[in-house]
Amino acid sequence: MRLPKLFDYLRQLARHNERDWFLPRKATYDELRADFEQDVAFWLTELIQTDPALAGLTARKCLFRIYRDVRFSKNKDPYKTHFSAFFASASRVPGQEQPGYYVQLGPNNQTLIGGGLFAPDKEQLARIRQEIDYSAPALHQLLAAPAFRQFYPQGLSGERLKRVPQGYEATHPEAELLKVKSCIASQSRPDAEVLALPDYRAHVLEGLRALHPLVGWLREVG
Numbered sequence: 001m002r003l004p005k006l007f008d009y010l011r012q013l014a015r016h017n018e019r020d021w022f023l024p025r026k027a028t029y030d031e032l033r034a035d036f037e038q039d040v041a042f043w044l045t046e047l048i049q050t051d052p053a054l055a056g057l058t059a060r061k062c063l064f065r066i067y068r069d070v071r072f073s074k075n076k077d078p079y080k081t082h083f084s085a086f087f088a089s090a091s092r093v094p095g096q097e098q099p100g101y102y103v104q105l106g107p108n109n110q111t112l113i114g115g116g117l118f119a120p121d122k123e124q125l126a127r128i129r130q131e132i133d134y135s136a137p138a139l140h141q142l143l144a145a146p147a148f149r150q151f152y153p154q155g156l157s158g159e160r161l162k163r164v165p166q167g168y169e170a171t172h173p174e175a176e177l178l179k180v181k182s183c184i185a186s187q188s189r190p191d192a193e194v195l196a197l198p199d200y201r202a203h204v205l206e207g208l209r210a211l212h213p214l215v216g217w218l219r220e221v222g
Contacts, residue, residue, distance in 0.1 A: 001035040003195055007107040010081050014108070017077040029066070033083070036105070037063060039201055040085045046205050047101065050212050053089040053219070062087050082106025087208070089219070096121060099218035101208045102186075111194045113151065113204055114186030115211035117218050118158070124222040129165060129178050131221045136174045142213040143185075151187045151207045158182030185214060 009028060013021070022029070041059035048054045062085040070076045088100030101115040120128060132139060142148060143155045160179040164170050168178050187207060197203050 001032070001039050001105070001201075003105070003200060006032050006036070006083065006105065007191065007195070010083075011107045013079055014081040017079055017081070019078060022079060033063075033066075036083045036085075039204075040103075042201060043085075043103065043205055043208060044087060047087055047208060047212075050209050051215065054087055057087065059085075081108070082110045096124065099183075099215045099222065101211055101215065103204055103208065105194075107191055109188060109190050111191070112186050112188040113207035113211075114184055115208065116156070116158075116182075116184035116214055117222065118182055118184055120181075120183065120222065125181065127221050128180070128183055128218070129168070132174050132177045133168065133172070136177065139177070139217060142217060145210075145213060147206075147210040148185070148213065151210045152185040155185065156180055156183060157186055158184045183214075183218060185211065 009025075009032060016022075037059050040062050044054065044057055044059055044062060048057075064080075064084045064086065066080050066083070068075075068078055068080055070078065082104050083106065084102065084104040086100055086102050088098040097117060097119050099115070099117040102113070104110060104112050117124065117128075143152075156177070159181045160176075161181060162179075164172060164175045164178055168175070172178060194200060
């Protein structure tokens with residue numbers, strides 16, 4: 001992927017987010033998407049060596065469409081202004097989100113690497129909190145690992161409850177972890193840093209691999 005060309009295209013798309021601009025430039029989009037698919041194929045092939053649960057996926061299945069779902073959004077722009085992909089186990093439970101790895105490339109500080117479980121259902125969230133209650137040291141250990149801290153020094157991010165969930169004491173030693181509603185970690189980088197990376201594919205791969213212990217923990221728990 002030629003990042004400067006991708007960022008330039010997506011900046012223009014952000015300024016002209018309309019079908020009449022996009023369609024005459026569809027060939028450029030297709031070329032850039034094909035390049036990104038090659039990157040996704042590279043990351044997937046390498047990740048499978050670390051996480052065999054991803055075996056059976058194809059790069060195309062991991063890609064997100066550029067078309068936005070505007071049915072329930074006040075923002076009616078038809079196109080996303082980033083490219084993104086998500087890697088999760090091919091053996092999905094119907095109707096249940098699987099923990100996985102996410103990469104997003106885009107200008108205006110939209111580039112990020114992340115992973116975990118973004119929207120666990122009620123049962124998954126209950127099991128995660130139960131595991132935190134019973135065995136928090138295992139989670140703390142993986143969050144403190146040097147490889148993880150290098151990319152995700154803030155630990156778990158995402159939405160949290162204002163109060164400790166029902167069934168747990170407010171004085172619980174893991175009160176802050178028990179408040180999580182979205183069990184994810186992520187790193188975003190400004191455009192200048194992304195464009196200055198000597199090998200952004202290798203950087204993204206390293207960041208995704210650092211998430212494997214968290215993704216594995218979530219699979220076991222959820």
